[in-house]
Amino acid sequence: MVGSRWITGATLFVSAVVSGVAFASAEDELARGIAAYHDWEHEKAYEIFGALAEQGYAPAQAYLGHLYQRGIDVPQDFDQAARWYRQSAEQGHAPGQEGLATLYVDGLGVPQDFVEAERWLRRAADQGYVSAKNNLGVLHQNGWGVPQDMAQAARWYRRAAEQGYPLAQASLGQMYALDRKLVQAYMWAELAASQGIVTSLIEELDPHMTPGQVAEAERRARVCLDSNYAQCD
Structure with a gap:
């Protein structure tokens, strides 16, 4: 089975596809x-x-x-x-x-x-x-069915994260942390945590960040939320 950031098709929605019924x-x-x-x-x-x-x-x-x-x-x-x-x-x-x-x-x-x-x-x-976008990130991150490509994984995670999807936000934070972009990593981890996703990333990042960096990450998270994910840089 796939890692913890994979999600099964449990969240379904209604579409207007009809065949044989009014x-x-x-x-x-x-x-x-x-x-x-x-x-x-x-x-x-x-x-x-x-x-x-x-x-x-x-x-x-x-x-x-x-x-x-x-x-x-x-x-x-x-x-x-x-x-x-x-x-x-x-x-x-x-x-x-x-x-x-x-x-x-x-x-x-x-x-x-x-x-x-x-x-x-x-x-x-x-x-x-949105969850399909997250799962495409998982495939690219692990190289399942596609060449392993962290940049593509990050792009798919970001597309899902900017729709407010917390699993993708947590995964995107992890990818920024691996790239040593600590402010962005903390920002996305904070956004995921605000939706109830338990992640150790914030605790892992804290010792490596200055108070000013933490404040900046929290500011960016507020801007991101206030803009409905339109301004999340």
Whole structure:
């Protein structure tokens, strides 16, 4: 399995991809399924997602793949997870694309294939799907399916970090630290920590920074947040 900065396709969103069902009906039913899922009524959620998925509704297919991948109130079944993620992914649904990529990374329900994982992640990232951008950073950092390239990894992490994604912010901070850019490293670690991401980076950086550098990093973090990540240099 991949390192700690990888995230599985657990965070799904609704898109307007519909096949064989009326949009309003499918969207309303999906909302009921999501509400049931968050209320721990997983059997009800499974029934709703399953009915919509059988009718070709891509967002429901991605959710159903997630239930099978995680074994949530259904037997864990990676073949079924791959089946439903693929049907969603082939309709262009970003969460389905990322979900399928996570299976290719670990070889669950499909042969392990980092090249395929990168291909599906890039499709999701091209639609702006933030966790896919983070995971592309992981692939480039480790050289899985692509040549190992720290500059490319940093670019993908930054794209996700500037969407407010805390895992990418923490990873970007680590990369700046390796490059000895301590103020930038501290700034991104601070932003990740403000969203609850536990990282030892701030404690590791403190002994190597002057009070003025720490103050500057904190100032930059405030500017970054106040600008909604538009000014994060």
